[in-house]
Amino acid sequence: MIKLIASDVDGTLLRAGESKISDSIAYSLSTWLKNKNTLAICSGRSFESLSNIFSFLDMESTYFICCDGAVTLHKGKVIYSKPIAYSDILKIIRSDEYSECTKILCTPFCSYIVGEDKHGVVMSDLHADRIERVSGI
16 A cells, blocks of 8 residues: 655656746645645755645645755755765865856755856746855855
């Protein structure tokens, strides 16, 4: 008997170009949870973005695997986290090899553009609800 469903979001539960889950998928997910099953929403998105999209769900039985698997939350609390070491982040940000790149750091609750945005990144590109700019790293 299946008791857990884990699903990607973009292109799976959320149609390309859409920002809201369809009524039929929302109904199916809600019914799944009402039948005492568990749901895991898996995405590269932040928890903030996912919790807004899936605000209609019962959070007691829903897990959010965010940031491409780096963070897992249940009931709004972090239950697993595997961040990149700060020293490794600094090496990448300061490397000449990536000097022409726009550097974006994603966390469960916010995305950060480090230094100059060389490519005109917008929130929809990041699937982020909140972006902050950081300099001086």
